[in-house]
Amino acid sequence: MPIDFEHSAKTKAVTDRTAAVIAEHILPVEDEFGGDIDAAGGDEARVKLQQSARDAGVFAPHAPQEFGGLGLNMCDRAPVFEAAGYSLFGPLALNIAAPDEGNMHLLAHVASPAQKDRYLRPLVGGQVRSAFAMTEPAPGAGSDPSMLTTSAHRSGSGWCLTGRKHFITGADGAGFFIVMARTSGAPGDRGGATMFLVDGEERGVHVGRHIATMDHSMVGGHCEVEFSDVRLTDDDVLGEVDEGFRYAQVRLGPARMTHVMRWLGAARRAHDVAAAHVAGREGFGGRLADLGMIQNMLADNEIDLAATRALLLRACWELDRGHAASAETSIAKTFGAEAINRIVDRSMQMCGGLGVSDDLPIARIAREVRAFRIYDGPSEVHRWSLSKKAVRKIRDTALTSS
Amino acid sequence: MPIDFEHSAKTKAVTDRTAAVIAEHILPVEDEFGGDIDAAGGDEARVKLQQSARDAGVFAPHAPQEFGGLGLNMCDRAPVFEAAGYSLFGPLALNIAAPDEGNMHLLAHVASPAQKDRYLRPLVGGQVRSAFAMTEPAPGAGSDPSMLTTSAHRSGSGWCLTGRKHFITGADGAGFFIVMARTSGAPGDRGGATMFLVDGEERGVHVGRHIATMDHSMVGGHCEVEFSDVRLTDDDVLGEVDEGFRYAQVRLGPARMTHVMRWLGAARRAHDVAAAHVAGREGFGGRLADLGMIQNMLADNEIDLAATRALLLRACWELDRGHAASAETSIAKTFGAEAINRIVDRSMQMCGGLGVSDDLPIARIAREVRAFRIYDGPSEVHRWSLSKKAVRKIRDTALTSS
Amino acid sequence: MPIDFEHSAKTKAVTDRTAAVIAEHILPVEDEFGGDIDAAGGDEARVKLQQSARDAGVFAPHAPQEFGGLGLNMCDRAPVFEAAGYSLFGPLALNIAAPDEGNMHLLAHVASPAQKDRYLRPLVGGQVRSAFAMTEPAPGAGSDPSMLTTSAHRSGSGWCLTGRKHFITGADGAGFFIVMARTSGAPGDRGGATMFLVDGEERGVHVGRHIATMDHSMVGGHCEVEFSDVRLTDDDVLGEVDEGFRYAQVRLGPARMTHVMRWLGAARRAHDVAAAHVAGREGFGGRLADLGMIQNMLADNEIDLAATRALLLRACWELDRGHAASAETSIAKTFGAEAINRIVDRSMQMCGGLGVSDDLPIARIAREVRAFRIYDGPSEVHRWSLSKKAVRKIRDTALTSS
């Protein structure tokens, strides 16, 4: 039957179990340590949190069933990931945190059977963590990937990889890296890039300083990483040579959407905290929740939550049908990132002084979500891309009709 | 299969036929008369425009098949009505313009078989027009329906109806009115209201002046109407006595959504005109479409179109399942009305001086859509209602979990 | 004493007299004819309205005293023009409407004594109207003046002027035109432009159709004008040859500010009407003015009015000191135009259905002010210019400090 917004019974069940384990086992840990995963114990905390999710039967819900996951498609992931994102530690607990989650998705689609056994299986199982090494310090690849400077060249029967990366999330302690390196062309033109699987223990891999940022919920930091003459074989090539930019899209479209799902959960928590606050507080002759300006903010939050969810599901449906869905994911990501920040900001405002304090979780949620308007493509880059498509569409229509 | 955004083949076909008849037969008339239906000939123009839609097999697509319509449900209507709304005269042509469209919906759900034969059948067929008489001059019912002053009291075996209404769209020339009148309680409390079917020729019905407003695309104006001791029988009661407020919701939820559909089409036309303009114009050393600030506006339009469509479809799906969907329709209406106005405003800005002139259709679209942020519940009233639901939800959650 | 925001006693007196004549003699005419100057009688109405202002001693307050004006500088004009702008017909009444007001300013600064006697004196006196012919249909000069195509070339001892203009406000019935024409370089480079004074009766001057636009308060329409081999002498050159772009700035900086002043008055009227409406209406259990969402809009209006006024005065002060004040006028114009539109939009929203009707003046004010975000430089062009200055400033700071 056409048009249906109803999730399957299985998805609903996983969502409910996720919400329950988050409320019972994950939120208390987040709240105790103020959302700082290092303070909570870093990798050790991760192991414990993941055990809770495993016990609840909601571990790695997105991963292929043959590798130990629940095999949910993109549409199914939406409510589950949102439920997990309700706690800043939730995604880690379910093993659906960035960058591992996106890396699993990429490996599942592009890796060879041998690579899947070696890298995907332990990643799904939570035995190792991973990192995705793409962004570089200026003048390298940032928002504009064509500026990629890290390069790999043929060396005997293998490859020699050299370059500097930064803001590499989860690098410290990562079992392996997926590294984007130029294999043809020169920085500034697009040329060809190739993805390499690089073991974290490999000679020539140097994880440098953690770049301190506003967020604190991710294990392994946002690091500088240097690759110095790292020797690799053809078996370390992920997919085909020179197809890296295309695979990046395979990873990025869904990864953007799962980010939206997770942060949507965090935004919902901020909203719930604020709604409870204004429902319970008095001032100006009545309940805060009955003041028109507060009602304005509550309603705008409801609207932003609903719109983000609607755009997200639409993009997921396109992805599940095998479409690139570049416009749909750009729209859902851009709107979602901005809406999520608005929701959290309004929630903070509604809570007054408490809102900016660590006595409520809103201030830390605000710190975590801000960067989402920048990473996975800044809003400006998505808008640029959307505008180009809009003009192309008009041109095509004009050509057709004339 | 759960989650599906694909429209049925039938719906797609109706949508395509609608787009075609709009482009070929309706837009030229709109453009010739600058979107002013009175200038185009008023009711006579309506008859001709409707013949085009009839010939294309897309007339009254929403009406029950037994009364001559195509029987599309709410989800199916969305793309069809949007395609019709691409011209300001499109809804009239398809016989899906306000207020007739909402009145057909209401009659189909509430009227007795006899009433359907007498009122619904000719309305679906385009033989008559109708009006919905609810809003009143101060201090009567406006945004706050509880202030209803028009009243009907028992008089012998029938009723005697008295009161003043204003902003009654389509009143001039209407074959009949659906009149909301108080039958119990007093203005300011909710009490009970009843809907009456009143023939336009009935003694005591006086259609007064047309209140001039920004929009010009609706036949029959926005009029003052006075009902002076109009004598009615029990057969003229629509549904049950004192159930009028409830029926108003039956009408209003879907009516809000069909408004969004139609205006979304108009907004899309404004966007298309602007995109074509900036794609074809040079300035500042290049094509306008390649300037970042223009790209910003194009992209924001794409985002607003997509988000409105997504929220709309979601609300329609709830309505099709028989839910009141009060929150979903409030969200889609509020977001949609504001987004539509933003889209049209940006489109105007992109076209510069031409944008505010009548050489392009954008200025007249801007005039038509502005009121949509006010009628069918101003944004503020929907936000007020949404905030109350948000607080209730939090309260219920708190009660459940404690 | 440094820092003073107090206007002189003279300015206050002129402001008060202006407010009085507007309330007593001008608003009633505007309201009677719904702000449509053509409906009110066009040029004949102008003559009557101007007599009222003359009788009140507030006619041509900005013009040099030697030519019959009151000699107010830019800072002094601010409150007077705002008071005049409170009615859409007010600027016409005081002879400070665009484009005459800006033309007087330009002539006072650039014209020769003979030109002042011939053109400025009757213009100040209200005996003639004038037009400023700069913008051209594509691909000519619009937002980007370097695309100027109208040109004048030497022909014997004089000049021969040829070109097409459009959106020339007040052209129909104008006693004379100030025409911007290229006298060196080619469209697309800047080259040199010259301003010519062209009598409206001159052979080769053809005023074409009125381009219908959203606004209706200006005498003489927004016209297409064609100049076909118009013969001119050196005495018809305004200022120096090839200095036209520079003079345009002399005109545009102050003209932008006087636009802000006038529209600020109109916005204030919309706000006053809305404030009075919500103060007098009941709904939702109390006075509309006591609802938080209404209070939000009232307060935002107050903020926007104050911020526009503050930026305006600052820019005027710079202009009065003889500075080009390009950044200051861009800021005041861009912020002001957008703020004025926001104020009027909120005022409309507060008045509900009445707000979009002609029963209140807000809808017509909305139609008049929309174009101000486009003419005198669209917001986008001002932002582009401001950003370039911001970057230059940073570069200079960096150079200085290193």
Place this chain on the structure above:
Amino acid sequence: MPIDFEHSAKTKAVTDRTAAVIAEHILPVEDEFGGDIDAAGGDEARVKLQQSARDAGVFAPHAPQEFGGLGLNMCDRAPVFEAAGYSLFGPLALNIAAPDEGNMHLLAHVASPAQKDRYLRPLVGGQVRSAFAMTEPAPGAGSDPSMLTTSAHRSGSGWCLTGRKHFITGADGAGFFIVMARTSGAPGDRGGATMFLVDGEERGVHVGRHIATMDHSMVGGHCEVEFSDVRLTDDDVLGEVDEGFRYAQVRLGPARMTHVMRWLGAARRAHDVAAAHVAGREGFGGRLADLGMIQNMLADNEIDLAATRALLLRACWELDRGHAASAETSIAKTFGAEAINRIVDRSMQMCGGLGVSDDLPIARIAREVRAFRIYDGPSEVHRWSLSKKAVRKIRDTALTSS
């Protein structure tokens, strides 16, 4: 001469000297310690920073000259405080940080000569710090001061003070407190409050935990403080009994404005950092500063900086004339707080990943300024107050004109 925006030579000189000492001596310390005053050494750091300002002759520029300050009025303070605010540690260095700066202002206006000698003199000199104890945990005084619960009652010839406060900035280590306590009426009505001067060493004063908040630049934390039967004499009453709410206004109006001044400096730094970043970076085929979407943000920053400065100066001028300037300070505070947050947010966005990292100062500036939309009256409370004035004004006009 009426209307002047020019600062005096003295003010300009103090501003220049301030900018110099900030650049040379204060910014390096801020940058070394990431804007965390505790990390920098807390009170010891303060002493050193203040010595730099003293050496530069810009210490306590706002304090009365007889007590060792420079005696600048509100208008003069604006550029000086903005220059100081360019570093997060600048206000501390100049001894113009909250809450000391506002307390000095209050004491200068209300304290007796003996109180000035005992409290004001060492405060101006930087020998002690102070705190202002007004806000209370729920259900006490927050945004609504009428809910004040801390109370003082007559006890013999003196007073006995009891109550709990929270978010008391600078409490830890404060030499004295200015405490707001109810001396008549009951929580919920306005009644009367009195200000008491309470020595930090006084028996019954307990400074509790530091409430962790987003900001880190203030010495002495935001603390919980308990006053348990603190014994006070009539000499400890600041001003008159029951006049506390009125004095709070004396403090709050100017304190709001000096907050705007300081944060405006911080916002300007964020903007400068971003402008330098985009001027020096390449991407998408050119300099980032030449991309339209970046230019949009740069220009909006310039507009917001200018508008904040303009509204601020206007309010200061009213205060300097001895007016309460309640509307003017509400407008400048509300607009300023929101504009400052927008500026910092756009600056962060322009810097991409670096913007959210601690490698640039923008992220920490963002953390510091967020609360300004909440403290000193949340935007919502100011808007509520502004709307009430707007309606009163309209009512008065209506009464006058009828």
